[in-house]
């Protein structure tokens with residue numbers, strides 16, 4: 001507010017954020033993907049100083065959200081499970097120095113096993129699963145860890161660009177301690193043939209950065225619940241940061 005002394009910030013968030021390396025991020029303009037041209041600024045970006053609104057973020061969300069993860073493989077706890085391959089997705093969220101980020105907010109959304117989203121704009125002619133919303137929201141635990149149960153999503157066509165097909169993927173939005181840590185991305189499944197032709201995944205130039213967008217497999221076991229487990233750690237910023245993909 002004008003005339004008010006500036007509010008002192010806690011030491012831990014008095015940090016400078018390194019700019020992203022372009023080669024590790026999604027290309028701004030993707031040939032054959034017209035949406036990339038309308039979603040991005042046509043003028044050069046202007047640098048401006050960070051203020052309190054970028055250096056802070058939502059707090060105490062653990063009062064309202066589940067800690068560590070949740071089960072979205074059914075619509076209600078204990079309800080019938082959605083159709084498809086039962087999976088667990090696990091990992092850790094870290095800051096750019098590799099320190100775990102407790103209470104980072106993770107939001108996920110995904111298609112069902114037939115490649116259909118519960119969304120009015122989804123025009124894919126595939127069935128809705130009445131036991132599946134594909135939506136989740138929770139916070140990481142004390143060591144930055146998370147784990148959620150779900151169903152492996154199916155591939156789906158993009159209704160433009162000659163019926164380009166998206167490989168199976170899960171969308172993630174992650175909030176660290178400040179809005180500057182927030183990013184949105186998509187994580188893909190290993191060994192999927194459609195990964196080779198996906199316009200978004202392949203619009204990240206750096207091959208190592210692309211690898212950070214693919215789940216790791218974990219040893220398979222048969223136990224009380226039979227599920228396939230995939231792992232993905234996230235680094236919110238810095239040299240090893242997970243690329244943003246929207």
Ligand SMILES: [Fe+2]
Nearest residue numbers: 111166169171
């Ligand atoms: Fe998607």
